[in-house]
Amino acid sequence: MLRRSLLYISGLTISTALLGSALMSFQQTAQASLTVSAQLSYCSASSGQGDWISWGHQTAVQACGTVNKKFESWGQTIRARRYGRYYINGTNVIEVSCSQSQPFSVAGLGTEAFTKAVEIVRLRGQEGRCVYKVTN
Incomplete structure (x- = not known):
């Protein structure tokens, strides 16, 4: 039971870390798209x-x-x-x-x-x- 709980917690941690990484990369992409040419x-x-x-x-x-x-x-x-x-x-x-x-x-x-x-x-x-x- 303890092993199963630890596996669940570690899986959750990895999932959260991956999700956080994906969100950060999305934010960086969105931030880059904010650049606007002043000439157009x-x-x-x-x-x-x-x-x-x-x-x-x-x-x-x-x-x-x-x-x-x-x-x-x-x-x-x-x-x-x-x-x-x-x-x-x-x-x-x-x-x-x-x-x-x-x-x-x-x-x-x-x-x-x-x-x-x-x-x-x-x-x-x-x-x-x-x-x-x-x-x-």
């Missing part, structure tokens, strides 16, 4: 048809204007909804819904993304959620 502006939007990203513009307003035109050409209007706000290493990050229930979500704080020259960069995505970095 990005805008990204999500619809039921998928994501559409425009980049390489002088300002975020231009980039988001391009995205707006693309969505208009599809006969869609972009509606933004803030899903949540949190920080990664002191960096302001916005998380918006990309689920089917919010098919026209925009990366950003509502229309402020288009009127206040917010630079929007997609950091990572998973089913139902997209995470973006937002800087003024």
Whole structure:
């Protein structure tokens, strides 16, 4: 019984160590993706048809204007909804819904993304959620 308990505890320790190592490597990857070129502006939007990203513009307003035109050409209007706000290493990050229930979500704080020259960069995505970095 004692041997079985020790095996369980040692297995748990190894599993925890491996999980911790995996989390650390994920955090390092996420941290690396926070690097943004100051010379380019990005805008990204999500619809039921998928994501559409425009980049390489002088300002975020231009980039988001391009995205707006693309969505208009599809006969869609972009509606933004803030899903949540949190920080990664002191960096302001916005998380918006990309689920089917919010098919026209925009990366950003509502229309402020288009009127206040917010630079929007997609950091990572998973089913139902997209995470973006937002800087003024």
